[in-house]
Amino acid sequence: MKNGYITAFCIKEFLVENLEFDLKFEGNVDFTSTVDRHIFPVLFASEFLDMQVVSVDTKRESVKLKNASWKDLKAIFSLASPYKWRIMLGISFLGISSSIFLLTPRILGKLIDEFDDSKKTSLDPNDKSLQLARYFKNNPLALIGVLFLGGLAIAARVYCMHTAGQLVINNLRKTVFNSVLRQDMAFFDKNKVGEIVSRLSTDALIVGYSVSMNLSDGARALVTCLGSSGLMVYTSPALCKVMFIVIPIIVGSFAIFGKLQRKYTMQMQEAVASANQVATERLSNIRTVRMLVAERKELAAYADKIEEIWRVSKKEGLAKGSMYGSFQFTGYIALSTILFYGSNLIHQGLLTYGELSSFCLYAVLSAASLSNMSGFFLELMKGLGASNRLFELKDRQPLIPLEGGIYKGTVNKEIRFQNVSFGYPERDPLFNDVTFSIPAGKITAVVGASGSGKSTLANLLLRLYDPIDGRILIDDIDLRQVDPSHWRSHVGIVGQEPVLFSTTIKDNITYAVDPNSEEKITDEQIEAAAAQANSLEFIRTFPEKFDTKVGEQGSTLSGGQKQRIAIARALVKNPDVLILDEATSALDASR
Numbered sequence: 001m002k003n004g005y006i007t008a009f010c011i012k013e014f015l016v017e018n019l020e021f022d023l024k025f026e027g028n029v030d031f032t033s034t035v036d037r038h039i040f041p042v043l044f045a046s047e048f049l050d051m052q053v054v055s056v057d058t059k060r061e062s063v064k065l066k067n068a069s070w071k072d073l074k075a076i077f078s079l080a081s082p083y084k085w086r087i088m089l090g091i092s093f094l095g096i097s098s099s100i101f102l103l104t105p106r107i108l109g110k111l112i113d114e115f116d117d118s119k120k121t122s123l124d125p126n127d128k129s130l131q132l133a134r135y136f137k138n139n140p141l142a143l144i145g146v147l148f149l150g151g152l153a154i155a156a157r158v159y160c161m162h163t164a165g166q167l168v169i170n171n172l173r174k175t176v177f178n179s180v181l182r183q184d185m186a187f188f189d190k191n192k193v194g195e196i197v198s199r200l201s202t203d204a205l206i207v208g209y210s211v212s213m214n215l216s217d218g219a220r221a222l223v224t225c226l227g228s229s230g231l232m233v234y235t236s237p238a239l240c241k242v243m244f245i246v247i248p249i250i251v252g253s254f255a256i257f258g259k260l261q262r263k264y265t266m267q268m269q270e271a272v273a274s275a276n277q278v279a280t281e282r283l284s285n286i287r288t289v290r291m292l293v294a295e296r297k298e299l300a301a302y303a304d305k306i307e308e309i310w311r312v313s314k315k316e317g318l319a320k321g322s323m324y325g326s327f328q329f330t331g332y333i334a335l336s337t338i339l340f341y342g343s344n345l346i347h348q349g350l351l352t353y354g355e356l357s358s359f360c361l362y363a364v365l366s367a368a369s370l371s372n373m374s375g376f377f378l379e380l381m382k383g384l385g386a387s388n389r390l391f392e393l394k395d396r397q398p399l400i401p402l403e404g405g406i407y408k409g410t411v412n413k414e415i416r417f418q419n420v421s422f423g424y425p426e427r428d429p430l431f432n433d434v435t436f437s438i439p440a441g442k443i444t445a446v447v448g449a450s451g452s453g454k455s456t457l458a459n460l461l462l463r464l465y466d467p468i469d470g471r472i473l474i475d476d477i478d479l480r481q482v483d484p485s486h487w488r489s490h491v492g493i494v495g496q497e498p499v500l501f502s503t504t505i506k507d508n509i510t511y512a513v514d515p516n517s518e519e520k521i522t523d524e525q526i527e528a529a530a531a532q533a534n535s536l537e538f539i540r541t542f543p544e545k546f547d548t549k550v551g552e553q554g555s556t557l558s559g560g561q562k563q564r565i566a567i568a569r570a571l572v573k574n575p576d577v578l579i580l581d582e583a584t585s586a587l588d589a590s591r
């Protein structure tokens with residue numbers, strides 16, 4: 001047990017005085033040796049810096065949803081371009097299956113006429129489809145074989161497009177996650193983590209689907225629609241007149257209800273993201289919820305969000321139902337008219353039974369493909385909406401970059417806050433024109449009232465935020481010119497509420513050590529750091545020692561144990577600057 005002598009620095013406007021006092025540490029954090037290694041902890045204690053206290057504004061702005069526009073189409077399809085060969089292969093299989101299934105109704109029609117003795121003699125023997133029909137009549141197994149080939153081509157197309165979609169989703173998720181990880185703290189102050197996770201899971205899925213499987217379904221619908229319409233005209237131009245009456249009704253109802261459905265689908269995604277946010281935040285803080293007996297309140301908050309989903313869902317269902325209903329209605333009107341008018345044409349000898357059958361099959365195919373095309377359009381719209389939000393995250397440039405600048409990690413003379421003014425975004429200024437120095441090799445304490453800005457000074461020193469005015473100098477070099485990641489890797493910090501990850505004690509202690517760095521941390525160094533933080537003793541009592549899993553946010557450890565592991569984590573990388581932000585608040589005081 002050692003006593004460390006610290007020098008408390010106070011910000012000049014309030015008190016110009018150096019204080020020396022006796023600091024008691026439980027355990028054996030050896031500050032004498034750390035001072036030798038030019039480590040100088042900056043201790044933050046809640047006492048007497050009389051700074052302005054600003055109330056907490058809990059209302060945070062979320063990622064804004066903008067309306068999707070066609071100009072984003074290029075950007076969304078460019079996501080699929082790395083997988084274009086896989087998509088092209090899928091489209092080729094589409095060509096095979098579509099040719100087979102488009103020609104089948106015509107051949108079946110000819111087969112029907114082949115069995116009608118009254119029509120048999122009047123058929124054109126040079127007609128290729130008739131020749132094929134006759135071949136299949138004599139070799140029915142060949143027809144089964146061709147249809148089987150069509151089925152195989154469909155399976156291959158679905159496989160290619162499904163996997164291409166997953167590759168797009170994987171790539172998108174990685175890119176967006178990378179961009180989110182690089183954002184500045186002000187971004188995380190504004191955007192809720194639950195919403196960002198929702199973007200990564202749901203929106204990436206929608207975008208990936210819309211440019212892969214949906215693209216292939218859309219292409220299939222288009223080919224089928226064009227092919228079957230052409231074959232309808234070829235089979236009976238007279239019957240096609242009926243279609244001129246029905247198509248405008250189908251297109252009109254699709255335009256109205258499709259637009260409505262798109263609107264409600266976007267509202268639905270927003271409502272789901274909002275419900276996810278509530279669930280994530282409350283469940284990750286379940287202990288607090290339990291201790292404050294807030295289960296009913298949280299259930300009510302979640303139920304409100306679910307109620308919102310239900311409200312939007314009803315509108316979405318109504319738009320969807322109206323669209324499908326109008327499709328079915330117009331479809332059956334068209335089919336009845338075709339059969340009625342077609343029977344008349346047969347009676348007049350202008351059409352055969354086989355031709356009417358083929359025409360009906362093509363009409364059904366073309367109606368189904370119109371409906372599929374509407375589905376394609378809707379999915380594309382959904383994809384555009386979702387991509388808009390994802391691109392916002394992907395393309396956002398952080399206010400403070402992760403890398404770039406002078407490689408400065410050691411402090412030889414001093415760290416100097418020079419005329420620093422700061423306020424959090426959308427808040428009143430927290431402090432103005434603050435100047436003080438932290439000399440190298442010394443222990444410096446900052447003390448002040450709760451909420452006065454002590455942790456904020458640590459945030460500024462780590463360059464999590466930039467001062468609004470003034471400079472922070474590391475040996476006369478402005479911190480803004482220093483490579484942020486390099487600087488941070490030389491600063492050890494133990495926060496007020498130590499955050500542990502749900503992995504082993506060893507992984508938590510070595511969390512800040514770059515796995516790709518040449519300098520490997522040995523088990524002896526880990527044990528030494530744990531011993532310095534006075535955690536070795538209790539770690540050894542666990543059956544799995546350093547391989548013990550600590551649970552979510554270290555839930556299986558006591559507050560003091562968590563803090564000691566956090567101290568070991570800060571010490572193991574042998575930092576040049578050590579910041580202890582009330583790091584011993586959960587430790588028992590003892591000599």
Ligand SMILES: Nc1ncnc2c1ncn2[C@@H]1O[C@H](COP(=O)(O)OP(=O)(O)OP(=O)(O)O)[C@@H](O)[C@H]1O
Nearest residue numbers: 046053054056189424449450451452453454455456
């Ligand atoms: N990310 C943030 N966004 C907006 N305001 C913040 C943020 N973090 C802190 N604040 C506000 O800044 C003020 C200073 O906070 P800070 O955590 O620096 O105080 P502190 O002196 O360390 O307090 P304590 O001793 O209670 O830990 C507080 O009023 C707080 O509400």
